[in-house]
Amino acid sequence: MSQSLTINRQLVLAERPQGEPNKDTLRLETSTVPKPAPGQILLRTEYLSLDPYMRGRMSDAPSYAAPVALGAVMEGGTVAQVVVSHLEGFNPGDWVLCANGWQDFAVSDGEGVTVLGPDLAHPSWALGIMGMPGFTAWAGLTQIGLPKPDETVCVAAATGPVGATVGQIAKLMGCTVVGIAGGAEKCAFAVNDLGFDACIDHKSDGFANQLKAATPKGIDVYFENVGGAVFDAVLPLLNTAARIPLCGLVSGYNATALPTGPDRMGWLMGQILRKRLTMRGFIIFQDFGHLYPEFATAMTDWLAAGKIHYREEVIEGLEAAPRAFIGLLRGESFGKRVIHVGPEKMIENKEGVI
């Protein structure tokens, strides 16, 4: 079933996953398209962003955000078009950045909805390089990582939308950049297309030794997206006074229990003390939302000048989203993974949508 103007497909949270999400985690439901009241707009989802943080929303463990309720539409960032507007400032046909979640249609009073304009070359980029992942990379690197020229910046998930941006900005700042990614193809891309100085495959034999060889001056900034065995390899290589922007720990998101011992928690703190490290967790809009305009200006310029390369992986159809999300957590994505929810013709013929 593809997107229509009469049926609202919704993926709702059917059960909280134990470990990896599976085919029973989300359930496809259909309902009628909601009608906007006065002061409201009707939004049609064109692109849905898939991001690792969504795994946290499926769980009811304590976190910085409330979990998605069982039976509720799964949350997610979206690029949508205004279909009907009863609200000043929103015109039919406008592209907007919003959080419709995993569904075709949503009604909104405009709160949290950002108008992107009537005509965009790359509407989906608002979910990636110009949006949350790109902003996360820029802010984590420039506000916490604080790299100086000639320092070594290491970034995990190096071809993901955050990691790829971190590394490219660090290159623009004059740093040596060493990525970590899963598989030879991604590593080659990081070096050849993104311009990293090196990229090490964490799935390869001798990963830790290869990483050590690739960072002869140690690591001054480690941008953490992954955790687990990747962090184990990085920690001994961190230089005195290194900074660790802690952005994600995707390797552990499906974990159902703590790893077996010994307990290294105190040992990690000892490393932070003796190496005078700074480790800071951040959630992009809560910590740095006020800096978005500065980021947007810089990134727009870099993209216009061809200084930042952006790879996107568009997967067709809302029904494909659950499987695509499971793959994302497994490291199967290559570039920013988005779901194209809207039918192709609607993109090509924006004027005919309303």
Added chain:
Amino acid sequence: MSQSLTINRQLVLAERPQGEPNKDTLRLETSTVPKPAPGQILLRTEYLSLDPYMRGRMSDAPSYAAPVALGAVMEGGTVAQVVVSHLEGFNPGDWVLCANGWQDFAVSDGEGVTVLGPDLAHPSWALGIMGMPGFTAWAGLTQIGLPKPDETVCVAAATGPVGATVGQIAKLMGCTVVGIAGGAEKCAFAVNDLGFDACIDHKSDGFANQLKAATPKGIDVYFENVGGAVFDAVLPLLNTAARIPLCGLVSGYNATALPTGPDRMGWLMGQILRKRLTMRGFIIFQDFGHLYPEFATAMTDWLAAGKIHYREEVIEGLEAAPRAFIGLLRGESFGKRVIHVGPEKMIENKEGVI
């Protein structure tokens, strides 16, 4: 044997301790008093500081500073008097802050030696409230902790020279201050003499619950000196965006192996991510040495105005230092522990020393 002008008593590192230092860790040796060459000064130790970091110097595990060599004089901060000076800027009788280590006499070319002046009301304070511990407290709190008025600051080892100063400065900054200390007497002192809002005994039953009850608004700044079970109790109470100046982990300094599992290292990183925490290790003079004048001005004013209370624990005699250091690591000290190395008469009759 007390201090004389003809014999130099030295405590040298006899063996690297496994676990807690013991009577065989240090060895008392005697030698002749060294003679200063042209361009040198002869220094006589009056006070020796005992500090937890010294445990690290006894070990050859990788750290931010080289270990003391076997057979070498144990390192340590000292307040000394100039006995003989062949160096401009140093006059016989001057008090100086230096690092003679655990011995009576040392010769120096003046590097790292700070003249305190010919007459001081409290020479030993240069090892405490006006020196490394006081500066550590001030810098860790003001540069990393960044407390705002009405925030809750929690500090471990609350009656130690660092913790007591952290808490009192935080009170001056308008914060609610909750200390953690070992034993009812120390806790009463923290509240009654230091002016903390509360102080919880980590040796008491239900410590974690008591700490929770004493921090109804959570903890915004946790100044870490201790680690281990104390940190376990603090971590769940940390508020979003809390800051953790990581100054010491004394509870683990004698550990010979990691605790048994599960391995909570990744879990701690998950807490840092989800709570958007900042954890930063620091070594005072490497990180903040340039701020010493600012600290000294502020602390001098606070002391003159009676706004900071300073408790010192003077233990008589260099030979008592090894046992006193073992006790320090056990939490037996109450206030800043210093060894009075010089004989009493030398203090009373400074003019007669030379």
